[in-house]
Structure formats: structure tokens, C-alpha cells
Amino acid sequence: MTTEERRRGLFVTGTDTDVGKTVVSRGLMHALRASGLPVRGFKPVAAGCERTAHGLRNGDALALQRLSDGSPAYHVTNPVALEPAIAPHLAAAQIGTQLRAADLADHIRANALAGEGVNLVEGAGGWLVPLNRRETLADLAHCLGYPVILVVAIRLGCINHSLLSAAAIRDSGLSLAGWIANCTAAETPLLDEQVDAIRERLGAPLLGRIGFAADPTPATVAAQLDHDALGGLFA
Structure with a gap:
């Protein structure tokens, strides 16, 4: 994969589940579009989908679909929709299917925006969530080769979780483009101190600090977000 192809995408992961990956992904898509770049969002695997008249639908995937350029169909944004709200490989096993990193990467490449477009891929849970017995979402990220943005929910344990996640991302041979601090609670003890502790140790730029909001x-x-830093990712 060429350097130019790598610059056409971002892979958004988190230190855990429920850290605000979709909140951040929507903000990133809005910021990139405001800068004049077409953007398309992907949620390759989504568990905890709801049955609708149009089939299984996931709220996070719908949010990315709505912000995507080119009006993609739902299955383009979310090719694998799973009903049980459990780990994706377990949910897939319940319906007799197996997830493969190469298949998901092929889907994204086939539907990605070309040229100046940016393709944002949001993972599920944390970095090493299993896809099958041997592969994790890290393998999907490696197949794509996109720079990674790490979302960190600022709460008890976040320093350890962020440093472990950053080490695992780098061990996968991928670029950690930066991280985003997300305040998921109205009151967080020692908030500034925790953000500073991560910033001093992570070795990647802080791309934004998102304050708590009930409905961001x-x-x-x-x-x-730091728009200058984001712009530098695609300069």
C-alpha cells in the first residue's frame, strides 16, 4: 500500500467499550467535511443491532451513515450487523458465520471514497476485540494500513489502558496518529492530572479534549478538536 493510500483513511479505536468512539468519529467526520474533505464512515462490525422493518440496524452505524458523503446504503457502512449485544466473534458464532479481517478490508476498499476523500473506520470495543479464533480487529486495521486514532475515556484506569493500547497499536506496525481525551462523566476526579499523565507518556499528539455533554x-x-493537527494528517 502506498503512502498516499494510507493517508486516505483513519482507523478509530478505543481503550475499551463505551468510551465514546462514535461520538468522536462523528466529530472527526464533521471537522474533516468542514475543511473541504469528503468523508465516508464505516462500522465494519456492529453487535447489539435492533430489528427494524429494513433489517438489523445499529445506532452507531446509522450515525456514521448519515454523515457520510455519497449517500451510501446502510450495508455499505455496516456490512456485518449482529443482533446479540456481545463480543462480535461470539455473536457471529451464534448465527453460524465467521468474521474474517480480509473480507472486511476488501469491503471497505471496494466502497471507499477515492481521490481526496477520507475513509473513517470505527472499530468495535477495544483494539484486540476478537473477530475469530485467530484474528482481532487489529488484524483488520493492519490490512487497511490506516493511521490509528485512540479514544480514551478519562476515568479510573485510563492511564494504564491508554498506554497498553498505544503499545499494542505500535506493535501491530501501525502509526498512532494521535489520541482524543473524552470526558464521559459530569464529574471526574483529577481530570486534568489524568490527561496530563497520558499526554506526558503516550508519545502521540493530543488531537482534542471533549468535555462532558449529555447529548453531544x-x-x-x-x-x-485540534484542527491544525488534524489537517496535518492529510497535508
Whole structure:
């Protein structure tokens, strides 16, 4: 994969589940579009989907679909929709299917925006969530080769979780483009101290610090990102 192809995408992962990956992904998409770059979001695997008249649907995937350029169909954004709200490989096993990193990567490449477009891929849970007995979402990220953005929920344990995740990302041979601090609670003890502790140790730029909000919008999240740093990713 060429350097130019690598620059056409971002892979958003988190230190755990429920850290705000979709909140951050929506903000990133809004910021990139505001800078004049077409963006398409992908949620390759989504568990905990709901049955609708149109089939299984996932709220996070729908949010990415709505912000995507080119009006992609739902299955383009989320090719694997699983109903049980459990780890993806377990949910897939319950319906007799197996997830493969290469298949998911092929789907993204086949539907990715070309040229100046940016393709944002949001993982599920944390970095090493299993896809099958041998592969994890890290293997999907490796297949794509996109730079990685790590979302860190600032809460008890986040320093250890962020440093372990960063080490695993680098061990996969991928570039850690930066990290985003997400405040997921109205009150977080020693918030500034925890953010500073991560910033001093992670060895990657802090791309934004998202304050707590009960219902954050893409625009409000985008306003809290470092737009100069983001622009540098695709300069």
C-alpha cells in the first residue's frame, strides 16, 4: 500500500467499550467535511443491532451513515450487523458465520471514497476485540494500513489502558496518529492530572479534549478538536 493510500483513511479505536468512539468519529467526520474533505464512515462490525422493518440496524452505524458523503446504503457502512449485544466473534458464532479481517478490508476498499476523500473506520470495543479464533480487529486495521486514532475515556484506569493500547497499536506496525481525551462523566476526579499523565507518556499528539455533554452533536465535538493537527494528517 502506498503512502498516499494510507493517508486516505483513519482507523478509530478505543481503550475499551463505551468510551465514546462514535461520538468522536462523528466529530472527526464533521471537522474533516468542514475543511473541504469528503468523508465516508464505516462500522465494519456492529453487535447489539435492533430489528427494524429494513433489517438489523445499529445506532452507531446509522450515525456514521448519515454523515457520510455519497449517500451510501446502510450495508455499505455496516456490512456485518449482529443482533446479540456481545463480543462480535461470539455473536457471529451464534448465527453460524465467521468474521474474517480480509473480507472486511476488501469491503471497505471496494466502497471507499477515492481521490481526496477520507475513509473513517470505527472499530468495535477495544483494539484486540476478537473477530475469530485467530484474528482481532487489529488484524483488520493492519490490512487497511490506516493511521490509528485512540479514544480514551478519562476515568479510573485510563492511564494504564491508554498506554497498553498505544503499545499494542505500535506493535501491530501501525502509526498512532494521535489520541482524543473524552470526558464521559459530569464529574471526574483529577481530570486534568489524568490527561496530563497520558499526554506526558503516550508519545502521540493530543488531537482534542471533549468535555462532558449529555447529548453531544458532531459540531460541538468538532469544535473541541485540534484542527491544525488534524489537517496535518492529510497535508
